[in-house]
Amino acid sequence: MNRKMNKTSKNNFITYGIVILLFAVVQILSSTGNLSRLLTGLLVPLCVYVIAAVSLNLVVGFSGELSLGHAGFMCVGAYSSALFSHIAADAIPSVPRFILAILVGAAVAGVFGIIIGIPVLRLRGDYLAIVTLAFGEIIKNLINILYVGVDGHGIHVATTSAGIKLEAGGKQILKGALGISGTATLYKDIKDYFFPIGIILVLLTLFIVQNLVNSRSGRAIMSTRDNRIAAESVGINVTKYKLLAFTVSAALAGVAGVLYAHNLSMLKVSVFDYNMSILILVYVVLGGIGSLRGSMIAAIILYALPELLRGFSNYRMLIYAIVLIVMMLFNWAPAARNWRSRVMEKVRGGNKKKEAA
Amino acid sequence: MAMLEVNHLSIQFGGLRAVDSFHVNIEKGELYGLIGPNGAGKTTIFNLLTGVYKPNEGIIKLDGQDITGKSTIEINKAGIARTFQNIRLFKDMPVLDNVKVGLHNHHPYSTLTGILRLPKYFKVEKEMNERAMEILKVFDLDKEADQLAGNLPYGKQRKLEIARALATDPKLLLLDEPAAGMNPNETQELMDTIRFVREHFQMTILLIEHDMKLVSGICERLTVLNFGQVLAQGETSSVLKDPAVITAYLGE
Numbered sequence: 001m002n003r004k005m006n007k008t009s010k011n012n013f014i015t016y017g018i019v020i021l022l023f024a025v026v027q028i029l030s031s032t033g034n035l036s037r038l039l040t041g042l043l044v045p046l047c048v049y050v051i052a053a054v055s056l057n058l059v060v061g062f063s064g065e066l067s068l069g070h071a072g073f074m075c076v077g078a079y080s081s082a083l084f085s086h087i088a089a090d091a092i093p094s095v096p097r098f099i100l101a102i103l104v105g106a107a108v109a110g111v112f113g114i115i116i117g118i119p120v121l122r123l124r125g126d127y128l129a130i131v132t133l134a135f136g137e138i139i140k141n142l143i144n145i146l147y148v149g150v151d152g153h154g155i156h157v158a159t160t161s162a163g164i165k166l167e168a169g170g171k172q173i174l175k176g177a178l179g180i181s182g183t184a185t186l187y188k189d190i191k192d193y194f195f196p197i198g199i200i201l202v203l204l205t206l207f208i209v210q211n212l213v214n215s216r217s218g219r220a221i222m223s224t225r226d227n228r229i230a231a232e233s234v235g236i237n238v239t240k241y242k243l244l245a246f247t248v249s250a251a252l253a254g255v256a257g258v259l260y261a262h263n264l265s266m267l268k269v270s271v272f273d274y275n276m277s278i279l280i281l282v283y284v285v286l287g288g289i290g291s292l293r294g295s296m297i298a299a300i301i302l303y304a305l306p307e308l309l310r311g312f313s314n315y316r317m318l319i320y321a322i323v324l325i326v327m328m329l330f331n332w333a334p335a336a337r338n339w340r341s342r343v344m345e346k347v348r349g350g351n352k353k354k355e356a357a
Numbered sequence: 358m359a360m361l362e363v364n365h366l367s368i369q370f371g372g373l374r375a376v377d378s379f380h381v382n383i384e385k386g387e388l389y390g391l392i393g394p395n396g397a398g399k400t401t402i403f404n405l406l407t408g409v410y411k412p413n414e415g416i417i418k419l420d421g422q423d424i425t426g427k428s429t430i431e432i433n434k435a436g437i438a439r440t441f442q443n444i445r446l447f448k449d450m451p452v453l454d455n456v457k458v459g460l461h462n463h464h465p466y467s468t469l470t471g472i473l474r475l476p477k478y479f480k481v482e483k484e485m486n487e488r489a490m491e492i493l494k495v496f497d498l499d500k501e502a503d504q505l506a507g508n509l510p511y512g513k514q515r516k517l518e519i520a521r522a523l524a525t526d527p528k529l530l531l532l533d534e535p536a537a538g539m540n541p542n543e544t545q546e547l548m549d550t551i552r553f554v555r556e557h558f559q560m561t562i563l564l565i566e567h568d569m570k571l572v573s574g575i576c577e578r579l580t581v582l583n584f585g586q587v588l589a590q591g592e593t594s595s596v597l598k599d600p601a602v603i604t605a606y607l608g609e
Contacts, residue, residue, distance in 0.1 A: 208472055215471025215478065216461060216485075219450070223458045226447035233407060233441075234525050235433035235462045244468065290449075 047198030053283040053295040055252030061290035063245035064225030066129040072136030075272035077254025078261035081105035109254025113247040148174040179268040366415030390576030398585040436528035440518040448507030456489040459524025532564040
């Protein structure tokens with residue numbers, strides 16, 4: 001049993017190790033000037049998508065529910081934290097403000113997770129997918145008509161541009177479809193550290209999800225996935241644990257949203273559409289459902305690839321599609337899986353021989 | 358006092374009275390059989406006892422406590438655990454974790470303790486591992502602890518289901534056709550296991566079974582069910598000689 005515990009914690013540390021290694025490589029490349037501007041711009045969004053994919057895997061892979069509203073939770077986290085940053089801009093210095101913004105984004109997205117989760121988790125399979133998809137679209141459309149401003153009297157909210165009447169010196173923050181602008185400029189002094197902050201958030205997300213999954217609550221979550229009726233028969237509160245997975249996942253998606261929002265000078269709601277939800281789901285499915293490391297690697301490869309392939313211009317999406325198919329086969333085709341397990345055996349066998357020698 | 362006391366238990370699905378005025382008294386430590394032709398309502402009774410269905414009429418008392426109409430989770434906490442006719446394991450989880458899910462409510466720590474890996478996490482997980490291995494040893498499954506439950510051979514999956522049910526520390530164990538799909542050797546081995554479980558855990562057991570050899574071999578008392586109604590009830594040997602029972606099973 002000690003052996004088993006060590007195996008899971010070893011696995012966890014390999015995942016952390018990969019993240020830290022990638023970070024080190026990027027740091028070395030950038031300090032030697034080998035990192036193009038294009039790549040540098042990709043680093044923070046990469047962290048965003050890794051966090052989103054890992055957190056979505058908690059719902060799709062471990063609680064076994066198909067959620068298509070992940071971008072909706074990111075959107076909630078992004079906007080609530082950006083609003084907070086603007087409102088608190090003069091009151092709090094940037095470092096504690098950013099930490100608070102992350103907490104605000106996570107908390108608001110988490111609360112939305114609970115509100116959406118309670119009715120939605122009564123549904124199963126396709127129905128749940130449809131309702132979460134609808135949630136994402138509703139959130140997007142609501143924020144699209146939301147106008148928020150702040151002045152000496154406090155915060156004003158309206159659904160039309162004319163509805164907001166600010167006194168002199170007041171500032172309009174959220175302008176409906178035009179979104180929120182200037183969030184990144186609020187953090188000029190720490191803007192250069194967003195990538196290391198992103199890496200810390202990725203590690204934190206992995207820490208939370210991996211530890212949750214390998215605990216009593218995680219086993220309960222997986223039992224509801226494998227067999228709902230049997231889980232109830234041994235006294236597992238299925239609704240409670242499905243809701244727990246959904247809420248933690250939503251809160252972490254909120255964190256991804258915070259990072260996304262603060263990295264941009266112009267935050268528009270139209271990016272959080274169902275394409276984004278599907279994209280994140282693609283990372284989860286191709287990386288291997290229930291494999292956190294897989295989600296992470298798939299998110300990195302599949303997000304960076306279309307950008308790196310810009311040189312191929314017209315053939316870009318063709319190559320992207322081929323990579324998608326190859327990844328799918330590599331992870332799911334029986335022949336490829338057998339080949340992989342044979343290779344793993346050989347590697348392990350080789351190690352044992354070395355140890356014996 | 359009887360461990361399980363059921364009176365006037367009935368449920369209706371549309372026009373069909375699937376279980377009609379079922380009654381039974383099972384003493385503590387007894388091994389009781391529930392038999393009957395296909396469609397007689399045996400599994401429906403299990404589903405009523407475990408709260409999957411709510412009865413239209415009747416009263417269910419476990420160890421003197423009224424559990425009628427409670428939820429599956431509450432009934433499990435009150436002390437009824439079951440296995441399923443079609444095996445329902447957590448098949449993508451290791452064998453050990455299947456049993457540990459059964460231990461869930463007896464070894465609590467909070468979700469936050471688990472995420473932050475506080476000292477209590479390591480302490481309780483160690484207790485759980487030890488207890489789970491103890492139970493697995495009883496069923497000779499300790500060597501397969503790390504395997505996925507879905508990869509076990511059929512007979513061992515049946516055993517694991519019993520192990521998982523016992524992990525919830527029940528007062529009454531319901532076994533739904535434990536010998537289904539087993540060959541005579543496996544059935545014999547299963548009979549020994551059931552007897553052992555009863556003695557080792559001082560368990561009261563109610564089992565549904567088709568295999569007459571198993572029923573007459575280990576059950577002291579029987580209830581025969583036909584079309585949702587109790588056809589005969591009493592000592593195994595006398596019930597099996599009852600002409601009405603023979604007619605129901607073998608025809609006129």
